[in-house]
Amino acid sequence: MTAPNLEDLLRELTPQVLGALVRRYGHFEGCEDTVQEAVLDAAVQWPADGVPGNPRGWLVTVATRRLIDQLRSDRARRERESATAAEVVPDDVPDTDDTLVLLFLCCHPALTPASQTALTLRAVGGLTTAEIARAFLVPEATMAARISRAKQRIRATGRSFRLPEGAEREERLRVVLHVLYLIFNEGYTASSGSELHRADLAREAIRLARTVHAQLPGDGEVTGLLALMLLTHARRKARTTVDGDLVPLDEQDRTAWDRALIDEGLGLAEASLAGPALGPYQLQAAIAATHAAADKADETDWPQVHALYLILERIAPNPMVTLNRAIALAETEGPAAGLALLATLDGDDRMAGHHRLLSVRAHLLERSGDRAGAYEHFRRAARATASIAERRYLESRAGRIRP
Structure with missing residues (x-):
């Protein structure tokens, strides 16, 4: 082997x-x-x-x-x-797979999201403490202490090793999916460091999502999350140049996308919508599927993307959803409409100085002809991000339109 x-x-x-x-x-x-x-x-x-x-x-x-x-x-x-x-070491190991129960335990609500993520990667993902520390750019001793505290906190709760039932089970499942989503996002676009993505984290999130889906194949949100991961991860090789520089979605070579992942993701995205209710992961998967279905960037069904973001904004309000809807709105009604929607985020403390808001505004200002405003916002966005790859990209965009 x-x-x-x-x-x-x-x-x-x-x-x-x-x-x-x-x-x-x-x-x-x-x-x-x-x-x-x-x-x-x-x-x-x-x-x-x-x-x-x-x-x-x-x-x-x-x-x-x-x-x-x-x-x-x-x-x-x-x-x-x-x-x-006094017990005899078992020769016959039961066939029961308790991975889902273990995920629920690692994502106990008594833990912080950071501790849930670290413990999931350690106990369910099988990563060493050193590997997890490297992935999140913290000292190994710091990560070891975080994991140790998480295990002690779980022990203190006195929870039995079983799946919760009823409403508690549904709520805990949402926490599990959120943790897997956070792990995937950190792998797909690293929040800091020199690399744009960490493929090992993204692959691990996908593996764990497959495990959950295998045990809960009829859950629309579980299916939607797996579809979203596959459709997004399919673009990985096209997202950077050979030098590691970021390539935005509309400039990517779509022939470099992983067709097998796209086909699987499209099938899962469609299946996730078959149920009576819609959740945020199903809608995000549908958006990713709309992008994946376009052979060229200018063939993207932007009205469909905008409509899906509008629904997502209603059922799961979030400033990042509004920001992404602004991008889609700009594609359908022009940059002025997108900028007007972005203006509604200026009073949101969660977005104050966020590099994504600054960079999207810069892009729309450039499209509207305000090169000076775009230059200033690209520069501010570059200073605001901790990702070196994103900083290089934003600085290059500013350099191209420097007054």
């Missing part, structure tokens, strides 16, 4: 093994540590000895032995360890 295939296998098995241990023994924090140790053992042993016939059972057995050793060494848990240590 090649190294990439082995890595994919271990990432797929990690949440399944962790779920099996947590369901059997509890002790989320201790189980998570021992599973990571078992995965490291496999990464070292399997390339040399070969992948065992039952890799999941191998990992469960190794992790269970380590957990029992850990419990035996903890005098404060003497009574609990007596019962646990």
Whole structure:
């Protein structure tokens, strides 16, 4: 088995093994540590000895032995360890896949969004603490402390390892989808650093979204989120030049888009709309599908895009949705209409000085003929972003229209 295939296998098995241990023994924090140790053992042993016939059972057995050793060494848990240590390490590993239960646990509402994201990547994604720290450009010690606090907070809640029911389940599922959405967005357009995107994070978000979709195939929002990720990720190779410079959507070589991902995404986007209700991910997937259906930028059905943003704005009001609707409105009614809609965001504290608002206004000012205003806003947008790739692009746009 090649190294990439082995890595994919271990990432797929990690949440399944962790779920099996947590369901059997509890002790989320201790189980998570021992599973990571078992995965490291496999990464070292399997390339040399070969992948065992039952890799999941191998990992469960190794992790269970380590957990029992850990419990035996903890005098404060003497009574609990007596019962646990007497158990036989399971030879027969149940086929139940608890990945979804584990995702719900990692996205517990008692945690902050940052902690939910970090714990999901660690416990369900199988990334090391160092990998997560690098992805979010923070010191490893800082990320380790964040993950440790998240595990302690979950332990303090005393939640049983089960799927919530009824309204709580629906609410928790929305949190899970939001966390996966945040992970994907950080991978697709990094918020800081020299690279425009981090493909490993985007791929991991897609893998986890596929896992959720496999267990909840009839949920329109789950299907819509997966479709949105696939349709967006399909553009990755066309988004930058060979030098790493950003290429905007209307200038991308659409023949470089991943056709297989687009076809799959289009099918899922259509399927997501079959239900009686519409959610934000379904609508965003429909917007992405409209862009993907156009062979050329000037063939984009902008009235359809604007109509979808208008619906999205009504059911999930958000300044970024309004900003994107302004772009679509400018394409259908001209830059003045887009600028008028952008003006409604000037009093929103969430958008104050945001580089996206500045850059879109700069683009529309340039289209309207106000080169001086566009130059100033491109310059301000470049100073406001922490992404080096975006800064280079915005500075180049300013340079082309410098008075």
